[in-house]
Amino acid sequence: MALPNQHLTPQEVAFICESELITIFPRQRLDALNLISINTRPLVPPQRAEVPLWLAVFLRKQKRCNIVPPDWLTVENLDRLEKEESGSAAFSQMPWRWMEVAEILLDACPDDLINPSEIALHIRALRELRQAKIRAGLADQINSSYIKINNLGLMEVCEIRPWVGKVVDGLRKIEGETGSAAARKRKEEADEDEDMYDDDL
Template sequence: MALPSHHLTPQEVAFICESELITIVPRQRLGSLNLISIDTRPLVPPQRADVPLWLAVFLRKQKRCNIVPPDWMTVDNLERLVREESETSDFSKMPWRWMEVAEILLDTCAEDLISPSDIALHIRSLRELRQAKIRASMPEAINSAYIKINLGLMEICEVQPWVSKVMDGLRKIEGEAGSAAARKRREEGEDEDEDMEEEY
């Protein structure tokens, strides 16, 4: 029996994102962990270590570590990205899972971020600017075989159901137009055959 095919939901995308590695600064010693996806080395304060995001969040909630935000998630860098997005028609290059990582870190460890309210504001601005660009680029995407845009996984997840419906509608219209054209060609061919028969 085949599994039902469906688009990833935002919740599924966020769950997948939790396997991303992120840097932490342990507050307590912790032995190495043999996890399914990765074996962590012993955590020794104040040495930084890379662990899966879900583990970082778990340890942070227990106040056993501090999370080091990614380099791109600073106010200065986000301001630059917002400026780039607003000044050019191209999409800025963002990490594959930027939206999910930002949301999880803002929700779970805002205390570890410098100016979390500014970061949240810039993330929202980036999201709105990029969504506007996606909507503006749809006519070009529809009229071409493919379109190259730098989107993150969550952005693709959000736009995919809508784009799929639009593309299905266009295929249906093209199919109907093709059927009508074929019918017209058949009718014209039949008319020509009748004229030839009358001449003979």
């Protein structure tokens, strides 16, 4: 039997993301739902409601609602973030699950987004810019104790964690071997000093 993977896969991260709440416009009435993780209130058009993303996608596929995209998922905002990202060494502030939410909404309800093709291009450009920064940051920041890169999203952390873990383990092993060699050398020098002291006596 294979041991379970210690790290979340991108598919698992996307699945977890589906529990995020998102705003919808119901197209028809729906009674309250008592779900395991949340109880929804009755859906009454045209009142907005917040529901888990998976439920919003399910209702959207049945044409029973329209999904209201998050405020940050617009061409104007993504263009601003892209300029920030390319003009600074630091990572711009993004929602924790920005990649997963964008991918799900672009796939499930492109008609509810304004200029979905441009949004997709900006998301791809942001991802490439941030991946380049991650690679550069790892070269500068990584050591055997910790790594510090601020403002990464969950999917970005998930993607680099297995590789970073292996590198950090390798550095610890190298430092451990170096430390052991240095300790042996110190012990040998101390033994030599002790022998010389005994000879003098």
